[in-house]
Amino acid sequence: MTSPLMDKALTGLRAHPTLHPGDRILAAMSGGVDSSVMAALLHQAGYEVIGLSMQLFDKKTAGTSDGKCCTLDDFQDARRVAFELGFPHYVMDFETRFRETVIEGFIQGYLDGETPSPCIRCNQYLKFASLVGRADELGAPFVATGHYAGITRDDSGWHLRKAGDPAKDQSYFLFHHTQRTLARTLFPLSEFTKNEVRALGAELGLHLAEKPESQEICFVTQDRYDAFLEDEGRDPGVGGGDIRHLDGRLLGRHRGYWRYTVGQRRGLGVASAEPLYVVRVARDTNTVWVGGEADLLGRDLVARELSWVGAPPRGPLACGAKVRSRSPEAEALVIPLEHGRAKVAFAEPQRALAPGQAVVFYREDEVLGGGWIDSRP
Numbered sequence: 001m002t003s004p005l006m007d008k009a010l011t012g013l014r015a016h017p018t019l020h021p022g023d024r025i026l027a028a029m030s031g032g033v034d035s036s037v038m039a040a041l042l043h044q045a046g047y048e049v050i051g052l053s054m055q056l057f058d059k060k061t062a063g064t065s066d067g068k069c070c071t072l073d074d075f076q077d078a079r080r081v082a083f084e085l086g087f088p089h090y091v092m093d094f095e096t097r098f099r100e101t102v103i104e105g106f107i108q109g110y111l112d113g114e115t116p117s118p119c120i121r122c123n124q125y126l127k128f129a130s131l132v133g134r135a136d137e138l139g140a141p142f143v144a145t146g147h148y149a150g151i152t153r154d155d156s157g158w159h160l161r162k163a164g165d166p167a168k169d170q171s172y173f174l175f176h177h178t179q180r181t182l183a184r185t186l187f188p189l190s191e192f193t194k195n196e197v198r199a200l201g202a203e204l205g206l207h208l209a210e211k212p213e214s215q216e217i218c219f220v221t222q223d224r225y226d227a228f229l230e231d232e233g234r235d236p237g238v239g240g241g242d243i244r245h246l247d248g249r250l251l252g253r254h255r256g257y258w259r260y261t262v263g264q265r266r267g268l269g270v271a272s273a274e275p276l277y278v279v280r281v282a283r284d285t286n287t288v289w290v291g292g293e294a295d296l297l298g299r300d301l302v303a304r305e306l307s308w309v310g311a312p313p314r315g316p317l318a319c320g321a322k323v324r325s326r327s328p329e330a331e332a333l334v335i336p337l338e339h340g341r342a343k344v345a346f347a348e349p350q351r352a353l354a355p356g357q358a359v360v361f362y363r364e365d366e367v368l369g370g371g372w373i374d375s376r377p
Contacts (some may be wrong), residue, residue: 002298004201005070005192005196005200005203006041006044006200006203006217008191008192009041009045009188009192009200012188012190012191013041013042013045013047013186013188016186017153018141018153018183019047019142019186021046022046022047022048023046023047023048023140023141023142024047024050024138024139024140024141024142025026025042025047025048025049025050025140025141025142025143025144025186026050026052026131026134026135026140026142026143026144027039027042027049027050027051027052027143027144027145028052028053028127028131028140028143028144028145028146029052029053029055029056029081029082029089030053030074030076030078030146031053031071031073031074031075031076031077031078031187031267032051032074032077032146032208032211032213032214033146033197033198033201033206033208033209033213034147034148034189034197034211035078035145035210036077036078036081036146036201036206036208037146037189037197037200037204037206037209038144038145038188038189039051039081039082039085039087039144040081040085040201040204040206041188041204042131042144042186042188043085043086043087044085044204048087048282049082049087049088050087050088050089050090050138050140050188051078051079051081051082051088051089051090052090052091052092052131052134053074053075053078053079053089053090053091053092054091054092054094054126054127054130055075055091055092055093055094055095055096056094056098056102056122056126056218056219057095057098057099057103057218057219060376062347064249073144075091077207077208077211079091080207081143081206081207081208084205084207085204090250092134092266094126096338097125097126097130098122098126098219100318100371101121101125101126102118102121102122102125102126102219103118103219103252105118105121106118106121106219106257107229107232107234108218109356110225110226110229110258111229111234111236111258111283112283112355112356112375113257113258113281113282113283113355113375114281114354114355114375115261115262115354115355115356115357116297116356117356117357117358118217118219119173119217120173120175120176120222120358123147123173123174123176124176127145128143128176128177128181128185129181131143132181132184135184140170141184142184142185142186143184143185144185144186144187144188145185145186145187146188146189146314147170147173147174147187147189147191148163148165148168148169148170148187148189148192149162149163149169149170149171149187149190149367150163150164150171150187150190150191150365151171151175151182151185151186151187151190156310157179157310158179158182158183158309158310159182159309159310159364159366160174160175160182160309160366160367161190161367162365162366163189163190163191164190164192164193165192165193165194165340167193167194168193168194170325170358170361171367172322172324172325172358172367172370172373173325173358175251175307175309175360175361175367175370176307176365176370177309177367178227178308178309179216179309179310182309183352190359192358198210207287212313226256226259229258235256236256236258238256238257238286239256239286240253240254240255240256240286241253241254241256241257241285241286241287241288242254242286242287242288243268243269243270243290244287244288244289244290244296245276245289245290245291246279246289246290246291251270251271251276251290252268252269252270252274254269254288257281257282257283257286257287257288258281258283260278260281261278261281261354262276262278262279262280262281262296262352262353262354263277263278263296263351263352263354264356265277265278268290270290271359274292275292275293275294276290276291276292277290277291277293277295277296277352278290279291279295279296281355281375283375296351297349297350298346298349298350298353299345299346299348299349299350300343300344300345300346301323301343301344301353301359301372301373301374302337302341302342302343302344302374303341303342303343303344303359303370303372303374304340304341304371304372304374305340305370305371305372305374306336306340306341306342306369306370306371307370307371308368308369309367309368309369310368310369312336312366313336314336314368315335315336316333316334316335316336317333317334317336317361317368318331318333318334319332319333319334319361319362319363319368320332320362320363320364321334321344321346321359321360321361321362322359322360322362323350323353323354323358323359323373324350324357330346330347330350330363331346331347331348332344332345332346332361333345333347334361340371341371341374344359353373354373355373355374355375356372356373356375357372358370358371358372358373359371359372359373363371
């Protein structure tokens with residue numbers, strides 16, 4: 001006899017247009033609650049599950065219980081879930097690829113005066129592209145993760161959609177999906193709330209149903225990202241520079257432009273009668289520009305490396321656009337440019353359009369695509 005929560009999960013899986021009973025599925029298991037419940041659900045529903053944990057960085061330096069994901073403790077949690085339920089579990093080494101595509105990109109972003117988003121890059125290069133490759137090697141038609149997002153299909157193709165629970169929706173971090181990857185991906189938790197997932201974990205007898213979440217950058221164990229760059233030996237060595245107001249006034253000196261991000265208020269080290277914020281980080285002149293809160297507002301940006309879930313638009317596209325994961329969509333017009341770029345013009349000014357962050361395009365609950373805010377518009 002199944003419970004209402006299990007019935008809800010089974011209904012969602014059975015509605016998938018290409019998933020069949022007994023299919024082999026490669027389940028990405030981080031050792032957290034979401035991915036463990038996801039794998040347990042698939043196993044309980046009768047699919048052939050292969051659990052896979054991804055070693056992304058040196059476990060000796062990562063520690064075992066520092067509150068971040070992908071630690072030795074997390075791998076042990078994932079292995080225990082697989083052992084108790086009776087499906088295989090492997091740890092595979094993705095350390096080199098993670099270093100090349102995520103950590104180096106994170107470092108270079110700050111050195112370019114941007115604010116990188118490593119979790120999206122990890123999803124793009126590791127959790128889907130690399131996983132699909134491993135799934136092929138293991139004869140698995142599908143990969144599954146514990147992300148909160150939805151996938152549907154109709155006559156026009158595959159669609160990436162927001163999760164049923166707006167508070168947990170992660171579709172912003174998944175805009176890079178294509179028709180090829182969506183056809184191979186499962187999000188079994190798409191219609192669940194976090195409380196339901198924990199309840200389902202307890203129902204399935206998982207020992208980690210109440211395990212706390214980790215929302216930090218997994219490979220940064222320091223309190224500050226600039227300390228991480230220092231420990232990596234990546235201080236660009238250009239020395240300090242000017243902190244200037246947008247009106248041209250010299251307000252002080254900084255210890256390195258790469259220590260500042262657009263929208264930052266604390267730690268500027270300058271005195272002012274009004275609150276000041278970082279408005280622009282100029283690598284070429286080694287200058288940090290600051291201004292008032294109104295100076296953070298902008299009506300347009302240029303995005304690079306555009307990716308579209310379906311066919312790219314042939315002309316200007318009216319849609320909703322997000323420049324942060326927890327912001328509501330803002331009315332925008334996307335105007336395609338050459339070389340995978342686009343201008344994004346907003347109907348109303350947006351706050352802190354930070355280069356290096358993602359801008360994601362929506363139509364109601366559907367993700368159309370997205371790109372990266374460019375520091376060189």
